[in-house]
Amino acid sequence: MKVPAGTTAGSAVTEAGLPSNGEEAVVVVRDQDGDLRDLTWVPEADAEVEAVAAGSEAGRSVIRHSAAHVLAQAVQDLFADAKLGIGPPVQDGFYYDFDVERPFTPEDLQALEKRMKQILKSGQQFRRRRLDSVEAAQQELAGEPYKLELVDLKSEVDTSEVMEVGGGELTVYDNVDRRGEVVWGDLCRGPHVPHTRFIPAFKLTRVAAAYWRGDQNNRQLQRVYGTAWESKDKLAEYEQWLAEAERRDHRKLGAELDLFSFPEEVGSGLPVFHPKGGTIRRELEDYSRKRHEEAGYEFVNSPHITKDALFKTSGHLDWYADGMFPAMHLDEELDADGEVRKPGQDYYLKPMNCPFHNLIYRSRGRSYRELPLRLFEFGSVYRYEKSGVVHGLTRVRGMTQDDAHIYCTPDQLQDELKSLLGFVLDLLRDYGLDDFYLELSTRNEEKYVGDDESWRVATEALREAAQDSGLDLVPDPGGAAFYGPKVSVQARDALGRSWQMSTIQVDYHLPDRFGLEYTAPDGSKQRPIKIHRALFGSIERFFGVLTEHYAGAFPAWLSPVQVVGIPIADEHTEHLAQVAQRLRAEGLRVEVDRSDDRMQKKIRNHTTQKVPFLLLAGGKDVEAGAVSFRFRDGSQINEVPADDAVAALTRWVRRRDNTSPTADTFRSELA
CATH class of the missing domain: 3.40.50.800 (Anticodon-binding domain)
Structure with missing residues (x-):
């Protein structure tokens, strides 16, 4: 529809006779550039816009962000000394971070919900106001130290903070009561629903600790989570979904069915599998081995620990050190006087199997007749995940990957990618997952190695193979590893949740760093292309996903007791x-x-x-x-x-x- 110059988007919506209540209610509009605009937005020239309904994904996101503002208002009404962090919408809900004197209790959540309902019922308007300068913002926000930090960093905010600070200007949203008085306000880019009655259904769900801007060196805040929907019926559906998700929680089922545990003596993110869990795991692995043998893979094995030189060559110590466990300094020898007679060396637990497979490839000369060479390993790797993100089997510190690396010629790349993607999807279907889409992760312009041409060729090869599969392909800009682009298989479980399963990466970089070669038909030495492929991702994570997919009622062939x-x-x-x-x-x-x-x-x-x-x-x-x-x-x-x-x-x-x-x-x- 058209919004004439000098009139509000809301007036155009009313003129067009579009709904103002219910799930189809228009909450914002999308302009010709794809930006969402408040209904109070007035274009300087005639503008073609798209109405955004409450029940759309974009509409729900706006409702949830507006609900986060109401939560923040309620917190400062009941806890006057609370300082505001950020409050973005997230999948299925929202959160807001607060600096308060003590952690919130369940009783506090009940009181906050009650106060939020009072605010919603009062019908407050969300009114956008532009601040003239950084200095004006600093003066207005003098009592909000975290907001002041965002103002200072407005040119380099991350994605979680983009709702707080716009790129070219600073804006505040005031909450205005029926008398026209401003009762609360928050630094925000917006947009928001017209008024609080456009938030028909919400619920606060939990409280968690969170570090300001995700940095453990910063102060710990209280993060209040909630959900908001376009109708009470949709909220009720979501609450039923949550109850079912809780019933399927693999951590709960793991204890009830005696499958695995996380002993305190072992450490965070390091599971042990009990006999029943071990049986399921063995069945997963044995069937995978059988299918890989049929597909022409060759099985290898590599140690859990290595000298640092290997990861210097691979580049992991340059690009991935934060995800690795600290070095162990070993082999140092001292003489009788305590002086170093033989220097020690740093050893690392391996976070990846791929450098070891490069050494296996390089152990002797290779002919083009051997390619594609498909090496496969159930290899245990170790990654230092922060304690705040460790979660059951789906985010661990010690895992076993069903890791394959395929070395091929440039002429073989496209056929190998298509064949590999078909193999991956068929094997996942054998385990009972059959609802997929693909995600193409392209280069992070601030974190990559290699030349532009190899990245272009690799990306287009993956794109062609993905499109040839017939599945939906979703872009993931900047999500690639430092050495090459990636296609990941996203699988939906019985509850419709998406899980990243298999990953396929094309790598021109590591073969070059390791000096890998093969002899071509003309006798020349050529560089192979390397394809990285993990089918389960990790056995631990796949185990957790299947446990929730089947709600613990595994198919008979996987059941520990049949x-x-x-x-x-x-x-x-x-x-x-x-x-x-x-x-x-x-x-x-x-x-x-x-x-x-x-x-x-x-x-x-x-x-x-x-x-x-x-x-x-x-x-x-x-x-x-x-x-x-x-x-x-x-x-x-x-x-x-x-x-x-x-x-x-x-x-x-x-x-x-x-x-x-x-x-x-x-x-x-x-x-």
Whole structure:
């Protein structure tokens, strides 16, 4: 629609008869440059704009940022000495950082919610005001030290602070009551909803500690998180989603199902896997090994620690040192007088496997006939993640990567990338993930090595392979590693959340730094191109994602215990033990519950442990040489001949069916 010069965008919205309430309510407009504008915006010349509805992603973001301002107003109403940090919208919600005398309590959150509701009901307007100079901003914000710092840094703010300070000007949003009086204000770039009644549904969710501007050397602040939506129904849907996400939390399920733990004695971000978790992990790895063997990969192995020279050559000590554990100074020898007779050396835990694979490639001469050479390793690496970002299995300090490095000629690059991407997607589907999109990470102009041409060729090769896959391709400007661009596979789980899975990177740089060569058909020495590829990303992270995707109810082929026999009485135990022995001979993982618990309690216990198949046997079953099936959902199939049961269970598990068996789905297996 058109906004005539000298009139407000809000007037044009009203003139066009567009909604002013409900999920379709127009909250802001988008101008011809793609910038979002308040409805009070007045263009100097006629402007074509797009109306942005409350229920759109952009509309929700504006609602959430406005809710963050209401939160900050409520905090300063109830805690007069609170100093303001930043308050941006984030995925599914918002947060605001505060410097307060003591941490917020659950009771404080309740009081803040109550005060926010009062502010929303009062219908305050968000009114934009431009400050004439940095000096004017400094004078107005004299009591807000963190805002003053943002004013001083306005030319170099990071993405989390861009909502606070605009690039070319400084603006404040005043909250104005019905009498026209300013009751609160905040340094902000905007835009905001017209007034607080455009925030129909919100909830404060939690409090966490946060360092100012993400720097642990700065003061620790209190970060209050919340969510806001375009309607009460959407908020209710989100709360149901949160409850389901909590039920699926892999950290909770890991303890309940006895899969893994994080002992305090070991250290943050360093998990240990229990027997049941170890079984799942082994199955993940064994199937991956089988598929890699079929695809022509060659298996290698490298140590966990190395001299610093290797990471100097690779460039990791120049570009990645912050993500590495500190050096261990070893091998120093002293004489009898305590003087150094032999200097020591620095050793590092490896954060990457790729430099070791370069040494394997370089260990002898290579011919073009050997290429592409595909090296594969389940290699353990160690990365010094800050304690604030360590999270269960999905962000750890010690991990095992299913790491592959492919060395190929320039002529082979495109075909290898397409084949590799197909291999990755097919293998992820085998584990039960099938909703993907791709992300193309391009060069960070402040952190890269190599020449422009090699980066261009590598980027375009990845782009072509990604587009050829038929999946959506999303740009990630500046997200590449220092040595080359990357395509990452983003997989959506059962709750619709996106997880970065496999990554594929094209690297012209490391082959050059390590002097890698192959002999071409004409006898000349040529430089190979290197492709980095991690399929799971890390086994730990993939384990955590699958745990949440399946809510702990793993497919039968991955389940640590696939079948449990439950006798109705002790005299039926031997019959089930014989069936179990036959299943073990077929490679299935089977237990017979010989405990003194009553049958119903046994059923409840093993259902809670999410065992896919329970085999029950009573007098009729024993007499008929049969068993009865009970499934996770409570459905049953009674009196199945033992021969048929063994054959059907074996087929189901070997087929690697990723669905959870029920009476309806398994009955066809018995037909």
